[in-house]
Amino acid sequence: TMLKRLLLLLCLTGHVFAKEPPDVECLVVHLKYVHCSWNKQGTPEVNYTFYGWFCPSYLSENNINTGCNQPYGSRFNSFYTRLVHENQSSKEKEHYLKEKVKLNPPTNLTVHYGSDSNLWLSWTQISQISSNCVESEVRYRINNRNWASSRVSIGKQNYCLNLPSHSSLYELQVRSRIGYACGLSEFWSDWTEPVVWGSNNSTDPNKMNSSMSVWTPVLSVVGAFILIVLVMMLLHNERIRIIFIPVVPKPSPNLQNIEVSKGLNYNERPCPVREYCHVRQSDSESSDCSTCSATTDQTDCSVFIPVNESDLSTPCSSSISQF
Known part of the structure; x- marks a missing residue:
């Protein structure tokens, strides 16, 4: 009696712990063939024998059968499969292929x-x-x-x-x-x-345009500032000379005995020159000049050219100061 109970217990536990075959999934590929596989939960540990219509070619991973491709019949008919391991355990399933087309x-x-x-x-x-x-x-x-x-x-x-x-x-x-x-x-x-x-640009052109519109005034201000700095540096390092050349009056054709120094230096401060009239003795009472001598502002002037007596008949003469 004890032996029978033990054998019955072993049979029950062996059936419980026997590994169930994996599930089979079938798919109609482009209405050309039916692809069935049983590795959805991973590669099985042992090979299984697949029974459908027939399996002309198995699919395998690491020498373990994981699927089968077989000719396509009709997707509107039920399709039955059976997966068997060493004729001990098997799993049968009915497939509705109408909804399994890819x-x-x-x-x-x-x-x-x-x-x-x-x-x-x-x-x-x-x-x-x-x-x-x-x-x-x-x-x-x-x-x-x-x-x-x-x-x-x-x-x-x-x-x-x-x-x-x-x-x-x-x-x-x-x-x-x-x-x-x-x-x-x-x-x-x-x-x-x-x-x-x-556009074949990897970035958005609209973003590029908007970014350029933002940076344009900034770049303009920076460029203007750099230009001003460069100009100031140039003015600081460069000596600027301003030379004033006085205008030499055109001599009158009646003007005689005018001597111009050859050593005229235009860098010296200009000396003012003014003309005067010689007044006769008889007209001295009505004239503003009390004498016949000429007055000249000789500030910073070094040479005075007097008027000869022979030129008294000339209405006006000039006094020129050298500078």
């Missing part, structure tokens, strides 16, 4: 600026079903900011972005899936590689 990303992405001043993105969706069964989603971003997404109606393979800015950089991507009209799929395709349009 399309390949769209191809032939092109972007151009239209005559309506809008940005047009177009693509091609290659699949074995009508394009009226495929819905798409577009996402774009401007100057490396956050992505913005927009759904595209079923059957359409183009998207319009209104009034783009030529000074900004636009990146656009597309993904697609089976739409409601043909049995909505849970899975979107992967995003396409981005297509780019607009």
Whole structure:
């Protein structure tokens, strides 16, 4: 009796501690083949035998089978799988493939600026079903900011972005899936590689323009200050000479006996010169001059040229002081 109880306990505990096979997930890839895998929770420790329709090729990691690709039948029929380990433990599962379709990303992405001043993105969706069964989603971003997404109606393979800015950089991507009209799929395709349009600058041109507008007056003030400093330094180091050259009066043709010193030095202070009239003796009473002599302000003057008696008949004569 004790032995039977012990054997029963070992059987129960052995069944409890027996490792359950992993779960199997199946996906219809672009309506071409069915991909089933059992490594969602990690690579299993032992190899399992997969039973579906049949498995022509296994997928493996570290020599352990982790999946199987098999031909595609119909996604509207139920699909049964069984995973077995050494004929001891097995796990069966029914799959509804209608909602398990994952399309390949769209191809032939092109972007151009239209005559309506809008940005047009177009693509091609290659699949074995009508394009009226495929819905798409577009996402774009401007100057490396956050992505913005927009759904595209079923059957359409183009998207319009209104009034783009030529000074900004636009990146656009597309993904697609089976739409409601043909049995909505849970899975979107992967995003396409981005297509780019607009300015090729890595920074925002608007920010650059605004920053330049802020720095322009500052740079102008700094430049003017530097120019003033340079001019002041130049004036400080350079000796400026201002030489005043007095105007020499044009001698009268009647003026005689005028002698000009050859050693005329124009750096000396100018000496004033003034003319005077010789008054006859008979007119002395009505004249302001009481004598026939000439007076000259000889301040800082070194030479005085007298008037000869033979020139008395000349109405006016000049007295010139040398300076």
